[in-house]
Amino acid sequence: MYLYDVNKGRYEDRESFVHGLDPRAKLYTVLIFALICILSKKYIMLLIPAALLIVSIALSGISVFRFIRSMRMAIILLLAGFLINLIFMSFSGALFIFLRFLMTAFMCVIMIKTTTARELLKGIKHGFHVKEDTAMTMTVALMFLPILGSDMNEIRVAQASRGADITMGNIFKRLKNSISIMIPLFRKTLDKAEKLANAMDIRCYDSSEPRTEVDPLRYDGNDSMYLFFVIAALVLTIVLNILL
Known part of the structure; x- marks a missing residue:
């Protein structure tokens, strides 16, 4: 009998570089990473997001197999999309789209497994002024x-x-x-x-009243360094789009 895996895609507590990043930095990274994948027009350009992905996995302290296990359903859906695309385009084109979506999904899973739900929502609230x-x-x-x-x-x-x-x-x-x-x-x-x-x-909760926080979000040197390399990867992708 199949049972729902309650640990699938959930936060994994670790002491790692990625776990310690500000949730806003992780959210911005996912958005910029998705933009890099969209702007990548050739296979050689996919090496840029692939390098970012490998570094992020290494800095997360979580085994790559645990990420893959959390992505089983997403991989199945992406494979279905790949097979459908084969009807309308060449194998090379369908594979290229599949790889772009796969890497974007992988980066999303890295963010989810290294960020608690509370931190993620704090990042959304303060990062996008929700x-x-x-x-x-x-x-x-x-x-x-x-x-x-x-x-x-x-x-x-x-x-x-x-x-x-x-x-x-x-x-x-x-x-x-x-x-x-x-x-x-x-x-x-x-x-x-x-x-x-x-x-x-x-507890007299009122959403109209301003809320204080015991541990407010603050950027530090690690956040700035991580975002710097992600933005540099985006700039490099744009430059390669112009030159190639």
């Missing part, structure tokens, strides 16, 4: 994902022990058995949402 209520909504949504996955696993095991396994039988039986999972999961989600709302009311 409103407080929007930032809180995104924080709650990210926090709920692993809890939702854990609840779904518990309900699946309980229903499978009663004979309602959604991985067995034909499509109609699976759809019928999935109802026995979705209804209690929906109910548990509403219960948790109500408890969270009550807890926030008790």
Whole structure:
């Protein structure tokens, strides 16, 4: 029976260079990296984002195989897109697009696995000046994902022990058995949402009031150095686009 992996794509606690970077620097890096991949027009130019990717993986302190395991579903979707592109273009063109998207997805996973949800939302809030209520909504949504996955696993095991396994039988039986999972999961989600709302009311939470932070975000030398090399890679890509 398949169970949802609650650790897939989650933060991994390490003492590394990338873990210690300001979340805003990581967000800017992902955006600039995606722009580099878009601007790369030839295979030789993909060496620039590939070098950035290899250095980031090495500085993260996390095994490359753990990143690949977290990207299994993304890789499957990208391979499906690669096969579809083969219908409309050459193998070389389809492979080029596949590699650009794959490297961009890889950099996104590096950011996710080296940044906590709270830090990521602080980076979005301060880096892009997102409103407080929007930032809180995104924080709650990210926090709920692993809890939702854990609840779904518990309900699946309980229903499978009663004979309602959604991985067995034909499509109609699976759809019928999935109802026995979705209804209690929906109910548990509403219960948790109500408890969270009550807890926030008790603590007099008000999104209209300015919030203070115990540990405000600050750039340091490592952030500046990392962003410098990323921006330098972008400039090099633009120059190569002009020259080649």
